[in-house]
Amino acid sequence: MRAALGAAARLLCLVILADGSALAGESELALSPAWLRALYYVPHSLGRTAGLVATPGFYLATTGRDDPQQELAATLAAFRAQVPAKADDHALCRFPRRRQLIAAAMPELAASWPVVACTAYRDWREAFPVEGASLVFSSNYLNNPSSMYGHTFLRLQRGNGTSQHGSDLLDYAVNFAANPDTANPLLYAAYGVSGRFFGGFSLMPYYLKVQEYANAESRDLWEYPLRLDGAGLDALMATLWEVGPHGIRYWYLDENCSFVLLAVIAAADPTITAADKFPLVVAPKDTVAALWRQGALGEPKRRLSAHSRLTLRRQALSADEASLLVRQIGAAKLLPEVAALPPASRTRVLDALLEWIAYDEKLAGTRRSEKHQQLWEDTLASRAATPGSSPLVVTDGVHLSRPDDGPSSQRVALGIDNVAGQGTDALIGFRFALHDLASPPIGYAKDQEITMGDFQLRAHRQSGGRYAVVPESFTLLRILSIPAFDRVTGAFAWTLTLGSERRLDTDGDAWLMHRLEGGAGIALDLLGGRIYAIPVIIVGRLNPATAQPGLGAGLRSGWTMSPTPRLQCGLRADSDRSSDAPVQPWWRLSAFASVAVTTQQELRFEAFKQAAQPWGTLAVWFRYL
Amino acid sequence: MKILTSLILSVMLSGSAAAADYGMAGCGLGSIVAHELHWSDNMAQIFVATSNGTAGSQTFGITSGTSNCGSAASPSVRGKVLGQKKAERTVYLHYNLAQVRADAARGDGEYIAGLADLFGCRNQLTGSYVGFASMSQRRHESLFNSNDAKVVQANFERALSQDNLACG
Incomplete structure (x- = not known):
């Protein structure tokens, strides 16, 4: 009897130990990164963790979206459940990732699961x-x-x-x-x-x-x-x-x-x-x-994109061939001069022409050439009649910035602004995204500026020596695209800006200008950099004396260059004029240089002069987040 | 904070976060290639075509097209469609015809290479598909005498047979 009791006690201890071990294993797994990530739990505000998946059926426990441990318990129960008539509906078949994790962490549990033929999953993997x-x-x-x-x-x-x-x-x-x-x-x-x-x-x-x-x-x-x-x-x-x-x-x-x-x-x-x-x-x-x-x-x-492929094909052309391509794209049919070229030359021109038509008409999928239908057919026929292949070789001729390179898209800014005779102000800023053309172009397109959610505040020293914080600018969106003008691709420069900025009136008093502006212009490669000029139409509060919206026009122009990948410098000249006659024209000139100190840090210097203000200097330090 | 920052920038959005507003594919390959559908309206439908009859639709048939095909988790018929190269060739040609034509005219390119793969015309040891590409260039006019993918496919099958290319 004592022996029997002893055996029973040992058995009970073993069961308790086994259960305790299993519980400990469950708890460990439920809080492990593997389980949390496999079930798409992500950190939320106030230290809360919640699952991303929002449709029913993914989290099995009632509180499973917020409680990884309850979800594990519910998953284990579902895995132990009897196999339904439609075996593929069993949790073991629906949740193979959880099955992998639990089987690896608690193999003793996996041994007790029912045998299920997960035909659908198996077939999907094979398909x-x-x-x-x-x-x-x-x-x-x-x-x-x-x-x-x-x-x-x-x-x-x-x-x-x-x-x-x-x-x-x-x-x-x-x-x-x-x-x-x-x-x-x-x-x-x-x-x-x-x-x-x-x-x-x-x-x-x-x-x-x-x-x-x-x-x-x-x-x-x-x-x-x-x-x-x-x-x-x-x-x-x-x-x-x-x-x-x-x-x-x-x-x-x-x-x-x-x-x-x-x-x-x-x-x-x-x-x-x-x-x-x-x-x-x-x-x-x-x-x-x-x-x-x-x-x-x-x-x-x-x-490569259609544009990059066209660029590479054009780079392979001689000057005469490039000139012929320009003439050809203005014609509805294939020019006799193209057909008369020696085979190697003809191949290059025809290949570039095919890329141009595909780019110009966005030929993709089932879309057919409509604008250049005859030319497309002629070019294909002529190219097919010219034996030999001409594979597109990706070279460094097309500059593409690696997305893993360069700073992150968000940044904070600290700056010091000094205007002759007016003292020194401090600037602080935050930008949600993404890149401006005054920054070195590492990791970003060198001819595209996309700014979204750019806040800047100015700590301005007042006459009493105290500082007042005032808004400097808030740019909701700014796009500045300055591809070099190209008769083949039709590329042109354009800009669109929605936001507010601090300006000075004729008396030197600050006011906040709100505006939506946009325009199209031209950009050219010049002096080792890119120069652009874009006339813009402006709608917004353009008169400091009134809050009424008005209409204006202006010019956005500049020149940028990158002597080295880590350095960007240039000039900017902006001006605008309100249709409201009493309002004086506004203009601003600046010269800037930006240095990428590290991948995530940038230092920018600027010398500027604007209407109603003497020369000033600005030094800004950016930290990308 | 999320909502605050979202609202701040809300006016910026007017485009589509999804690639496109997918249309309904109906069910099966025939319903796709029987209509002149523009790819961008029907990207998801290609999946309907290639997965119809496989269990894959259970997992990724989230787009509208799939739900048009009855039971999303229909029983698997392995290889019924996806494994059938002929069906896949037709879909491939339908959605890549302009690029296949251009590559064929040039006698090389990844789109003609993809078609060579689907016809089994690539040498598995060397990776070469030069015979297929050369044939495509040489017979360009007769191969692409139609914009119908099924017709082009039939042209290719006939040409491969006539040229006795090692495919299959």
């Missing part, structure tokens, strides 16, 4: 054989506000579907994007930034994304291989299977496509911490840089 994955960055697209900062998506490298040398175009793309449910632009804007839209995943052939970005929108693609081994790829596919059918609230500024992709990558590889580092705004470029710094990405491959 999409994947042997690698890349993060693809699509460069900025100024024509669409939601694409101005670029975009990221995943490319899944196709495995045994073709030969080992198979075309990249036949790979797959995984995209996350908002699914807007309104066509009203105002509602769209409000919903987009306030998380009212759901975002969803889609899987498609990679060539569709190439068509969309590289061909239709002429955006260069950067393909960064993810450093995932076989187990990592397995985990990636498993988490895509889990989260793919679900919706995530889409916040344009932070929990956007790039952030969600970071979360997907971290769900597959828990050592990726990049998603934890974006408290405010997530710019696609910054996510690439964060992954790059963490060593999660390999060397990128460039896939």
Whole structure:
């Protein structure tokens, strides 16, 4: 009897120990980075952690979206549940990523799970054989506000579907994007930034994304291989299977496509911490840089946009051939001079011509040439009759800044402003995004300025010696695009600005000018840099004496150059005049030099003079976040 | 803070955060290639075409097109569509025709390489597809006598047969 009691006691102890061990294991797993990331828990305000996925069915516990431990308990219960008639509906089949994690952390539990034939998941994996994955960055697209900062998506490298040398175009793309449910632009804007839209995943052939970005929108693609081994790829596919059918609230500024992709990558590889580092705004470029710094990405491959391909083809032309190309693009049919060229020369001109038509007409997908239909047909026929291939070789002839390079998109600024005879003021600023042309162009396009949410305050010393803080400027949006004028591509300079800035009236008193301005002009390569002049129309508060809106016109001009990649210098001359006659014209001249001190720090000096003010100097230190 | 910063910048947005407003594909490849659809209106539909009949639609059939195809988690029929190179060639040609034509005229390029892969005309050891590319250049006029992907595909099949190229 005593022996029996002893045996029972030992058994009870073992059970308690085993349960305790299991509980400890559960608790450890539930709070582990692997579990938190696999279930898309992200830090929120006040130290709260919440799951990204917003549609029912992903979190199994009632409180699962906020409670990783409850979610693990619910998952374990679901894994132990009886297999339903439709086996693929069992949790073991629906949540293969969680299954991987729990099986690795608590193999004794996995041994007790029911045997389930997850046919759907198995077939899906076989239908999409994947042997690698890349993060693809699509460069900025100024024509669409939601694409101005670029975009990221995943490319899944196709495995045994073709030969080992198979075309990249036949790979797959995984995209996350908002699914807007309104066509009203105002509602769209409000919903987009306030998380009212759901975002969803889609899987498609990679060539569709190439068509969309590289061909239709002429955006260069950067393909960064993810450093995932076989187990990592397995985990990636498993988490895509889990989260793919679900919706995530889409916040344009932070929990956007790039952030969600970071979360997907971290769900597959828990050592990726990049998603934890974006408290405010997530710019696609910054996510690439964060992954790059963490060593999660390999060397990128460039896939050239239609514009870049045309640029390369044109660089291969001799001066005579380039001149002939210019004449040809003005003609509806192929010129006899082209057909009469020697074969090698003809090949170069025809290849450039094909690229030009494709670029000019945004030929992509099923779109056919309409403007140059006859020329397109003539060129194809002539080129096909000229034997020999002419592969496009990617060279450094097309300057493309690596998105992982250069400073981040957000920055704070501290500055000192001294105007002769008026003392020294301090400036402080914060900018949400992205880049201005007075900064060295490392990591950014050298001819595009996109500024969003740029605040500047001035601490102004008053007559009594005390400082008063007044607004200096607030730029909601500023775009300045200054590609060199090109008769072949039709490129022109343009600008658009919405914001407010402090100005001085004729008495030297400050007032705040609010305006929307825009215009188109010309930019040219000159004196080793780029010079531009853009006439603008201005609408806004242009008269300091009244708050009434008015109309004005002005000129935005300047010259920029980069003697070295870390140094940018130039001149700027802006002027405008209100249609309100008593208001004096305004103008401002400045010369600037900006030095990238480190990757994230920049020092800028400026000498300036504006209407109603003597010469002044400004020194600003930027810290990119 | 998120909402505050969002509101500050809300007026900036007027474009589409999604790539496009996808249309309905109907179900299956035929419904796609039977209509002259512009790719940008129908990017998601390509997935319907290539995944129709596979369980893949369970995971990624989030776009509107897929829901038009009945049960999203339809039973798998492995290789029924995606594995069928012929169907994939048609879709590929449909969505890449302009670039395939240009590459074929040049006698090289990644779009003609992709088509060579789908026809099984790339040497698996060397990665070469020069025979296919040369044929595409030489027979350019007859291969691309139509903008219908199915017709172009049939032209390629006939030309490959006539030239006895090692494909398959």
